[in-house]
Amino acid sequence: MSTTATTRTRLVTPQFVLLGGAALAYFLADGLLVPTVPRHVAGALAGGNLAVGLVVAAFSLSALVLRPWAGRLVDRRGRAVAMAGGGIAFAASVAAYGWADSVEMLAALRLLTGVGDAFFFVGALTAMTDLAPAERRGEAISLFSLSLYVGLAVGPPLGELLFATAGATVVWLVAAGSAGIAVLLALGVGETRPDTTVTDARHARLVPRAAVVPALLLLALVWGMAGFLAFVPLYALDLGLSGAGLLLFGFAGIVVVIRSAGARIPDRLGAARSVRIALLCSTIALVVIGGWRSTAGLVAGTALLGIGVALGTPAIMMLALERAPANERGAVMGTVSMSIDLANGLGPACFGLVAAATDRGFGFLAAALVAAGGLVLAARGGRAALTNRAESARTAAG
Structure with a gap:
C-alpha cells in the first residue's frame, strides 16, 4: 500500500486525538452539572419540583431550538469558531451560576448554557466527520461517542462529591474550567472544514x-x-x-x-x-x-x-x-x-x-x-x- 493511501485511510491522527480530548473535557463538564443543578435548585434556591424541572429543561430547550442554526454556522463560518464560541458560552454561563440568587436567573443562565452546548456539540461532531475517512466514519463516530459516555459516567459522581464536600460554587468553577480546557483543545484541532465548501455553504438549507x-x-x-x-x-x-x-x-x-x-x-x-x-x-x-x-x-x-x-x-x-x-x-x-x-x-x-x-x-x-x-x-x-x-x-x- 502506498504512503498516500495509508495517510488517507488513517483515523487516529493527532487532530482526532485532540478533538476526542476536547469532547471528553466538555462532556465531563456537562456531567458535573447533571446531579448538582437539581440539588442546588431544591436546596439553596428553595425551589419545588416545578422549579427543578424548568431549570433543568431550559438547557435542553435552547440546545434543541438552536442545533439547526448551529449547523448552518458550522458550514458557513467553520467548525473551530462554533466549538470555541460554544465552549466559551458554556463556561461563562456555568461560572455565573454562583451569582444566581433566584430560580428565574438560574433558568436564564441555563438557556445560555444550552446555546453553548448546541454550538460546541454540532461543531465537534462535524469536525469529527471531516477528519474521518469515508470508509471509517462508523468507527470514528463510535469512538467519538465514548467521550460522551465516559464524561457522563465520571462527571455525576465527581459532581456529587464536590457538591457535598466543597459546595456548589466549586462545582460550577470546576465545570467551567473543564469547558475552558475543551475550548483550548478545540483551538489546537484547528479548522477542519474542506476549503471547497466555504462558498457553497452560503446556499445550504437550514434543514437539509x-x-x-x-x-x-x-x-x-x-x-x-x-x-x-x-x-x-x-x-x-x-x-x-x-x-x-x-x-x-x-x-x-x-x-x-x-x-x-x-x-x-x-x-x-x-x-x-x-x-x-x-x-x-x-x-x-x-x-x-x-x-x-x-x-x-x-x-x-x-x-x-x-x-x-x-x-x-x-x-x-x-x-x-x-x-x-x-x-x-x-x-x-x-x-x-x-x-x-x-x-x-x-x-x-x-x-x-x-x-x-x-x-x-x-x-x-x-x-x-x-x-x-x-x-x-x-x-x-x-x-x-x-x-x-x-x-x-x-x-x-x-
Whole structure:
C-alpha cells in the first residue's frame, strides 16, 4: 500500500486525538452539572419540583431550538469558531451560576448554557466527520461517542462529591474550567472544514433534505432508550427486583464494548443494513421487556436494547453523511442531533402517559411501536435505494 493511501485511510491522527480530548473535557463538564443543578435548585434556591424541572429543561430547550442554526454556522463560518464560541458560552454561563440568587436567573443562565452546548456539540461532531475517512466514519463516530459516555459516567459522581464536600460554587468553577480546557483543545484541532465548501455553504438549507429521514430514524431509536432509562428503575421494582443498577450497568457496558471493540461493525455491515439491524433489535427488545414480564425478559431485553443502541446511532449518522454534500455536513449533523433532544423529552413523557393509563409494561410496548415505525421507514429507504441503483444501472447500460 502506498504512503498516500495509508495517510488517507488513517483515523487516529493527532487532530482526532485532540478533538476526542476536547469532547471528553466538555462532556465531563456537562456531567458535573447533571446531579448538582437539581440539588442546588431544591436546596439553596428553595425551589419545588416545578422549579427543578424548568431549570433543568431550559438547557435542553435552547440546545434543541438552536442545533439547526448551529449547523448552518458550522458550514458557513467553520467548525473551530462554533466549538470555541460554544465552549466559551458554556463556561461563562456555568461560572455565573454562583451569582444566581433566584430560580428565574438560574433558568436564564441555563438557556445560555444550552446555546453553548448546541454550538460546541454540532461543531465537534462535524469536525469529527471531516477528519474521518469515508470508509471509517462508523468507527470514528463510535469512538467519538465514548467521550460522551465516559464524561457522563465520571462527571455525576465527581459532581456529587464536590457538591457535598466543597459546595456548589466549586462545582460550577470546576465545570467551567473543564469547558475552558475543551475550548483550548478545540483551538489546537484547528479548522477542519474542506476549503471547497466555504462558498457553497452560503446556499445550504437550514434543514437539509438529506437529514430528514436519518433524523426520524434516530428519533425512533432513541425514543425507546429514553423511556427505558427513565422507567426501568421503577419497572425492576414491579418485577420484584431490588433495583436496576446492575441492569443499567450492563446496558452501558454493552454499548461501550460495541462502540470500542466493535467500532468497525457499522462500516463492515454498511450504514443501511446496520440501521435495520439496530431498529429490529430495539423493537424486539422493547416487546420482550414489556411482554415477557419477568426478570429473564428484562435482562434479555436490556441486552438486546444495548446492542441496538450501540449499533444504531453511528450507523444513522453514517447514513446521513452518505446523503449529504460536503457543504451541508454541519446542517445535517445539527438537524439529526436534534432528534436526541426530542426523544429524550418526548419518549419518557409519552411512556408516562401510557403507563398512567395502563401500566409500565404497556409503556414499553408503546415504545416498541415507535421503534417498529422506524424499522419500516428504514426498510422502505433500503428498497428505494436499490430501485434507484437499478435505474442508474439501466441508464448507464442504455
